[in-house]
Amino acid sequence: MAAIDNSWATKGGLGWIATTFWVLLAVGPLAGFFTQDPSFEYYMFMGQSMLINTIAILGLNLLIGFNGQISLGHSAFFAIGAYTTAILMNFAGWPYYATIPVAAIICFGAGFLFGFPALKLEGHYLALATFTLAIAVPQLLKYKAIAGWTGGVGGLILDKPDAPEFTRLGTDQYLYYLCLILAMLSFWIVRNMLRGRSGRAMMAIRDHAMAAGTMGIDTAKYKTLTFGVSAGITGVGGALSAITVAYVAPDSFTLQLAVSFLVGLVVGGIASLPGCLVGGAFIVLIQNSSQSISDWMKVTFSLRYDVPAWAIYGILLILLMYFMPRGIMGGIETLWLKLTHRKETQA
């Protein structure tokens, strides 16, 4: 992969836009106190799932975008996170908030361990191994011997936590803020990682694995660590999804889930932190408005059939690979860097 200029990610270029964005995300739900809109709860739920997807995509981006390891199996870590939370809540009676760090740690461990075989696999082969993992996950979750814990095909139903009294928030508002805080925390962790020594090592490995090795970077250590952190972050997304949906079942963690993370990653931007938010928002929007998009396309192109979201994803991905191989935010960043660099050289 050609070297990607990451000064944007590490120096926080266009930082004020990101800040505005975060502030909007934080203030938006307060509208709930003033509106009587019956679909407000639904919007909150969409917001939660957008943030959850953002977290999962952030984890994936750390691995693919910044370390150059391709994973098509992050649905597996998402599932592990979700099931950790569900099992702890259901069988051990843990409060939801206490399960999240445990989910993160377990997913970190799982990712770290998967990182070892991944060391020997490159490019297409790693994609292949993780692809198989994604396909095997639902079947593994249904396995009889562990059905006592996982609930088998039927999955586990959880209690949706209530907002603490003092916050005066509705449940969905509260859960939204929970997601938002964890999303911000994840971004903060990733950003600090990228700015430091480990970030430089990760990106050096992505751009020139062999050269990085000869320069004394312990490639094995950084690659497995990145895999672990990536899986850990995605696992937090999984844990949050278990809490907010209050239900886990094997068939929610299919290859399609892994692919939707990939779609979010590519649309948002490979190796772009703000892109993760864009990607998370994008997949939730498409999934929720696929019916209206389909209706619109039927009328506009006078089609006889419904157009499923996955067909749109497919076409979009290919078009992006042609015209914006680094995704929307990736493309904007490249453009921005070109413009700012030009300014510097002129001055």
Added chain:
Amino acid sequence: MAAILDVKGLSAWYGPIRALYDLDLTIEQGGVTALLGANGAGKTTTLRAICNMTRRAGTTTFDGKDISKFTTEDIVRLGIGQVPEGRGTFTGLSVDENLRLAFHIRKDRAEAMRDMDLVFELFPRLKERIKQQAGTLSGGEQQMLAVGRALMLAPRLMLLDEPSFGLAPLIVQEIFRILKRINVEKKVSMLIVEQNAALALELADHVYLLETGRVVTQGPSELVKNDETLRKAYLGY
């Protein structure tokens, strides 16, 4: 004598790096031209640029036809056979298959079979190893195979990139003797790139001297052979 290949203002790049600067080059019908110069002078690049294997600019006329915009495949199909740097052996194919590969662009099957016999007559060693995987051949044999493969294309012009590279002197002599035969008997014109200047000057009737992507001088090979200052400065002997 008419020119079989006429190159005007040829430039070439590897990525952002420019390797050739406005090169002019003519090869006479039936002639052997040598392209000499130090490492990095642009000799291999010239051959690659003639066959459109690298980003290039300038016009190439082959036998009166402008081939500047042609693809490598079409240039080859017109009758330019290149023996590439590193010999380009298809290591997983047998010797036989390496040669028969040319059949798919030859319409005259009977003629092509005769060319195959000729290759085996010129290089009896290849005939002995006909069913062997080409990757198992020695360097000299692979060089013979590369020349044989180019010959199978029934070329009117052969571009040879360092046919002596890494080979024992005896084998080199054998190969050059055969190249001479191909030139005389099959009337194949040649453009030959060589580090071994003395050897190339024996075979060639015309010489181009290259330095950092530009032609320094050119002329009949006798002239270069007898010009001691030129030889000392550029050819090191």
Added chain:
Amino acid sequence: MEFFIQQLVAGLTSGAIYACVALGLVMIFVSTDHINFAQGEMAMFATYLAWAMIDVGFSYWMAFVCAVLLAFVGGLFIQRVILKPLETAPVLSLVVCFIALLSFFNALAGMLWSFTIKPFPTPFPPKDIFGNGLVSAQQLGIVAVTVIMLGILTVFFRYTTLGLAMRAAAQNASSARLMGVRVSWMLALGWGLAAAIGAVAGMLVAPIVFLDPNMMTGILVYGFAGALVGGIGNPMGAVAGGFIVGVLENLVGSYLIGNELKLSFALAMVVGVLLLKPAGIFGQVIVRRV
């Protein structure tokens, strides 16, 4: 003993199908080094085309031939139009592109023919070959079709100049160009063949698993396993690998781990082979003398 033989035959039958899928993967891998994640969905789509043709009154074999030809043209088209512009793109772009094709075909099939499962006819009579319940005509037929197809491909690659040109293009593209081989078209041809082989696999398996847009997902994983076991750069090896995986899957499934973990077994095989013997057990090692 009887149960063992039945499992063995069943394993060979599914192995034949995995072999076809593996063969399709190898076609693309040898010429481009790419792993086509959309191979299964392309096969599924071609099978739907056959179903649609039978539905409007084509005979089975007529539909079979037409579907294979359409798949061939489709594969050619995909390479020329979608993948050719990405020839020099990084691995990630290509993986994304294959995943996009996978999603697209899956969705398109669901859109045109709905996600409800459909029966697919079999050309083989419901006959018991030896009259003892061990081998059915369907099982024999599936293995026979695979073997015949392998035979045709072997002849094509070994004894025709076009096949030779394809092999040369796969081995050393720039040298092949210097022999006048239109390499880019050879890649497209590889895609066409892969799609056609996939179509055969899809039509063989559809009567057993029934036709639905997700029918190839699991089978593709076994196909991967087969291709890797046999050596993903080697057609013969891939076919042998497919059979090995089919037999192992059935035996391990019925004697050791039960049917529920079969896919995980395939996963273990994929990762295991990639780690321990990336060239596969029949992987061709080219001897080089320097």
